[in-house]
Amino acid sequence: MKFKIVHESRGRVRIQVMQKRMTLEQADLLEAYLNHSPAIRQAAVHERTCCAVIQYCGERSALLTFLSRFSYDTPEIAKLAPAHSGRALNRAYEEKLVGKVVFKVIRKCFLPPPLAAAYTVLKSIPYLVRGVRCLLQGKLRVELLDGLSIGISMARRDFSTAGSVMFLLSLGELLEEWTHKKSVDDLARCMSLNVDRVWLHTQEGEVLVPLNQIQPGDAISVRMGGLIPVDGMIVQGEVMVNQASLTGESVPVPKGPNTMVYAGTVVEEGECIIQVSQQNGSSRYDKIVSMIEQSEKLKSAAENKASHLADTLVPYTLLGSGLAYLLTRNVTRALSVLMVDFSCALKLAMPLAVLSAMREASGRHVTVKGGKYLEAMAHADTIVFDKTGTLTRACPTVVEVIPFGGRSETDMLRLAACLEEHFPHSMANAVVQAARDRGLSHEEMHSQVDYLVAHGIASTVGPERVIIGSAHFVFEDEGCTVPPEEQEKFDALPDQYTHLYLAIAGVLAAVICISDPLRPEAKEVIDTLRALGIRKTVMLTGDSERTAAAIAAQVGVDDYRSEVLPEDKANYVAEQQAQGRVVVMLGDGINDSPALSAADVGIAISDGAAIAREIADITISADNLEELVTLRRISMALMKRIQSNYRFVIGFNGSLIGLGTAGVLAPATSAMLHNLSTLGVSLRSMTNLLDHDS
Incomplete structure (x- = not known):
């Protein structure tokens, strides 16, 4: 690829691709190629200007070499192209928005008044039809207010006010539709398959x-x-x-x-x-798109409250308009009240705020499946953590394989990897990776593999039953024994590691020692969550008391439970909820699934078990637990913004109604200020919460 450097600073470069025009597909492919490189922190491609802004680490020369190797026609690169992209969606709505504003200016400046009036009458028909339909169905909704205000304005030959009202309504509808579709698109792409x-x-x-x-x-x-x-x-x-x-x-x-x-x-x-x-x-x-769009049950209580309140206030707006006329006998003042209502802003701004929060979260590697989970996260006072792959690193490593019964260390690791690769989780991945690092091929040598949740794996190799898993599973459930002459060797197993036991024909064959180091950010994250209002932090793990106590002391949780089974985790969550707590559960394994489902908010790690990701309400990336703090802050800021929106909508529109009734504001001015305030609060609701905390 030929390109030139337009601007450059330390760790950041802006390049322009030497081509006359860049298609949306080419821009997606180039952006995917750039973000595929581990040396590039972030890259954004702008197809209109054929430019790319790249933030990178490492040597500048290596970046330039990487860029020069790019070609749209290379098959390996072409495979990186995303199946779905939001670029086309954004382009379409940008053009619609600009076209609508430009056409409004042209009509205002160049269209003769008779033609402008005819155009306004034509455009009013859908609004009038919707208003009449509501009236015939006996439903007092915001569509009736829109139809009445537009119809009365035109009846008074005030086509300018009617046109302005319709323009602002259509602009708000377009922005709402754009934000909604973009949020759904972002969520769907975040929730796409994570299977290689x-x-x-x-x-x-x-x-x-x-x-x-x-x-x-x-x-x-x-x-x-x-x-x-x-x-x-x-x-x-x-x-x-x-x-x-x-x-x-x-x-x-x-x-x-x-x-x-x-x-x-x-x-x-x-x-x-x-x-x-x-x-x-x-x-x-x-x-996924269909699921998100149809999942009304995923709406937050705040959204449902806003929607219900919006429809509830419509009759009172109509009553206020009628009273204004009865008291003043002034149609203008009555119309001023009618043209101002609370419904538009309430129905528009609240869902936009929630969708925008979900979109912002997805941009920070947090996938939220519904607005109600953000609300629950904001109100949560208890967080329950799994240990392995959650508080500890997602990539534990095998540090030692200790064979028993005269067996080969290499053969035991090969057999363990052969079994573990069928049911990937963090510990299993460590075993498989250790075999791969040592160049051990592990062809299928066993029969059907059975996975027992929170215990281990069982299969048959030749005539012998082979099991691998926890000490509880191997020695208590399966009754396996340690070779008598090696009891001393067994008692001397290193305490600092997590142990995975492999037994063949009822006799211990090997112990795999796995280092599962604590995430460096874990303690700081828990401390920060406390500062953000979380009153109780708990760790639940199937590990031994010794390991659990050590980890709990290091991260500083308020409480912990060791050697727990999946049902124990779910029961603990239920116990906390029975005490009136709002519980968040964070886990990554199959054994965490019951607790994830039982919690008010279930959060899964992105590279954890598939069933955990699907059952969970929210998914965070495996890279850093700081995203849990980000999620809490977004949730709290969202609720703060929603309350702020309520105060503004009620206060501002109430003032407009009062001024209109007093005759201070003309109907056209009331309509303009009302619709501008609705547009303003909606646009504000679309801004990032953490950048513009309200």
């Missing part, structure tokens, strides 16, 4: 392949806790599928042979083989 590889079912066995290689007609295997990455039909196996992300159903649905399953749903129980009908889950985006 799948198990392809072949005659020779299962093979792990990249998702983009899967074609219609292929058969793939999905096991308990796994995300279904494609649309398809089950050809073998029976499973319970969680479809909440698409249908809103809270109860898993049974699925058997010859039934369809869809991309983005999660297998809660069982395993199955799916024949692919649609490649790469391409329908997932559209389904």
Whole structure:
């Protein structure tokens, strides 16, 4: 790619691509290419000017070399192009907005009064029809007020006021539609599939392949806790599928042979083989968009209150207009009251504030599935943390493999990786990565693999039963034993590590020692959350008392529980709620799913188990727990803004009604100020909360 540097400063460069015109698709591809590089912190491409603004780290020469290698025609680069982009949506609405304003100016300056009046009458028809429809249906809504104010203005031959009212109403509708669609688009792209590889079912066995290689007609295997990455039909196996992300159903649905399953749903129980009908889950985006748009139950109480209040105030506005006429016998004063109502601003500004908050959160790597979860997050007073992969790093590492019974360290790690890769979570990923780092191939050597939640994995290799998991699972549930001559070796296992036990034929074969270091930001995040009003922080973990106590002391939680099962976590959340607390649960594993579902707000880590991400109400990235603080601040700022909007709308519009009744303001002025205030509060609601905290 040929380009020139337009501006440059330390760690930041603005380049202009040497081409006459850049399409939206080319801009998306270039931006995806730039953001794909680990050396680039952030990149934004502007297709209108063919420019890109790049923030980078590292050597300048390496960046320039990276840029020069870009080509639109390179197949490897072309694969980086996003399936869905908000660029086309923004372009369309920018053109609509500019066109509407320009056309208004042209009409105002150049259209003769008779033609302007005729145009106003024509444009008023939809507003009048909606008003009459409300009246015939016996519904007193804001559409009736709009129709009456426009109709009365035209009846008084005040076409300028009627035109201004309609222009501002249409402008507000356009901005609301733009913000809503952009917020939905951002959310849908954030909630798109996070699956890179799948198990392809072949005659020779299962093979792990990249998702983009899967074609219609292929058969793939999905096991308990796994995300279904494609649309398809089950050809073998029976499973319970969680479809909440698409249908809103809270109860898993049974699925058997010859039934369809869809991309983005999660297998809660069982395993199955799916024949692919649609490649790469391409329908997932559209389904998420539909889900978000139809999920009225996800509205916050503040939004529902605003919508209800807006309709409730309509009769009082009509009554006020009637009283103004009866007291003054002045049509102008009555019309001044009619042209000012509380409904427009309430119905427009509140949803815009919530959608904009959700959009702002998604821009900070926080995916929120509904406005009510932001409201609950703002009111929360208790946060419950899982330990592994949440308070500790998302990438634990294997530091030592201690074999028993004369077995080989290499063989035991290979066998452990072979089992663990079927049910990825943070500990399993550590085992698989350790085998990969040592160059150990681990072909499938076992039969069906069973995962027991919060315990471990069981399978059969040859005639022998092989299990891997916690001490409770291996020694208590399965009754495995330590080779007698190696009891002393077992007692000397290093205490500072988390232990994963591997047993073959009922005898301990190896202990895998895993370092699970605490996230460096964990303690600071908990301290900051306390400063933001969280009164109780709790850690729940399945680890031993020794490990749990050490981690709890380091991060400074108020309370902790060790050796808990999934149902224990959910029961603890329910106990706190019974005491009147608003509870947030943060976790990343299959065993966290019951608690995530039970909490007022369930928050999952983005690279955690698929079922945890789907059940959770909010997802944060795995990079930094600081996003939890960001979420709390956005939620609190949102509620503060909503209350501020209420005060402004009621105070300002109440003042306009009073001034109109007193004859201080003419109807046209009242209408103009009312609609400008509605537009102003709506635009304010669309600004970033953390940049413009109200």
